[in-house]
Amino acid sequence: xxxxxxxxxxxxxxxxxxxxxxxxxxxxxxxxxxxxxxxxxxxxxxxxxxxxxxxxxxxxxxxxxxxxxxxxxxxxxxxxxxxxxxxxxxxxxxxxxxxxxxxxxxxxxxxxxxxxxxxxxxxxxxxxxxxxxxxxxxxxxxxxxxxxxxxxxxxxxxxxxxxxxxxxxxxxxxxxxxxxxxxxxxxxxx
Numbered sequence: 692x693x694x695x696x697x698x699x700x701x702x703x704x705x706x707x708x709x710x711x712x713x714x715x716x717x718x719x720x721x722x723x724x725x726x727x728x729x730x731x732x733x734x735x736x737x738x739x740x741x742x743x744x745x746x747x748x749x750x751x752x753x754x755x756x757x758x759x760x761x762x763x764x765x766x767x768x769x770x771x772x773x774x775x776x777x778x779x780x781x782x783x784x785x786x787x788x789x790x791x792x793x794x795x796x797x798x799x800x801x802x803x804x805x806x807x808x809x810x811x812x813x814x815x816x817x818x819x820x821x822x823x824x825x826x827x828x829x830x831x832x833x834x835x836x837x838x839x840x841x842x843x844x845x846x847x848x849x850x851x852x853x854x855x856x857x858x859x860x861x862x863x864x865x866x867x868x869x870x871x872x873x874x875x876x877x878x879x880x881x
Contacts, residue, residue, distance in 0.1 A: 710741050710748055713756050722763050731759035732773055776833055776841035779876065783823035786872045793819040802844045824849050825856035826872055 717727050728735045732755060740746040748756075771779075781799060788795040793815035802820075807813040828838055828849070835853060839846040859865045874880050 708753060710753070710756075713753070713760060714742055717760055720760070720764050722760070726763060727756065727759055729772075730763055731755040771831055771833060773837070773841035776827065776831060776838060777843075779831055780823050780827040780838070780842050782876050783826045783872060784819050786875045787819035787822045787826075787868075788816070790868055790872065791815055791819060795819075802842075802848065804848075821852035821856055822869065822872065824852040826869060826876065828853050830873055830877060 717724070724738060725735055728738050731738075731752075733752060737746065737752075738756070741748045741752070784798050785795055787793065788798050794812055797812060798816035798819045800816075806817075824838060824842070827833065828835060833841075835849045836846050839849040842849070856865070856869075860869075
C-alpha cells in the first residue's frame with residue numbers, strides 16, 4: 692500500500708500541513724513536481740520557492756497540494772484547470788440565459804450571497820446559475836469543491852444548486868433543457 696493510500700481521504704489537510712510532509716510523500720510516491728503542481732493548480736516556480744523556504748505557503752495552497760497528491764496517488768484523473776472549469780460554467784450560464792430569457796449580466800455578476808426571491812429577473816438568473824453549476828459538475832466530472840473554487844463561490848452554494856437541479860430532473864422540460872445546453876456547450880449532440 693502506498694503512503695498516500697493509508698491516509699484518510701478528508702484528513703490530509705491535517706496530515707499534510709507542511710510542505711516538507713507533502714514533498715516527502717511526493718518523492719516517496721514517485722510523482723514529479725510538475726505533475727503535482729499541474730494537478731494542484733500551483734505554479735512550479737511557486738512550489739519550488741515554498742520547498743526552498745523562499746516563500747511561505749498559504750493554508751489554501753497546502754490544501755490544494757495535499758488534495759492533488761491524493762488524486763495523483765489514487766489514480767483519479769486530474770481535475771481540469773480552474774480557468775477551464777470557470778469558462779465552461781460561464782458558457783453554460785450564457786446558454787441557460789438564452790434558453791430561459793434570463794439576464795446574462797445579472798447571472799454572471801459576482802455572487803454576493805443574497806437571495807431576492809421576489810425579484811423575477813434575479814430568480815431567472817439564479818436558476819441559470821444553478822443549472823450551470825449542475826451541468827458543469829456532471830459534464831466535466833469535477834468535484835463540487837473544485838467547481839466552487841473555480842467559480843469563486845462556496846461549496847455549500849454549489850452543492851445546494853446541484854441538489855436542487857438533481858431533484859428537478861424528473862421534469863421532462865428540465866431534462867430536455869439540460870440536454871440542449873450540454874449539446875451546445877460541449878458541441879456534442881445528445
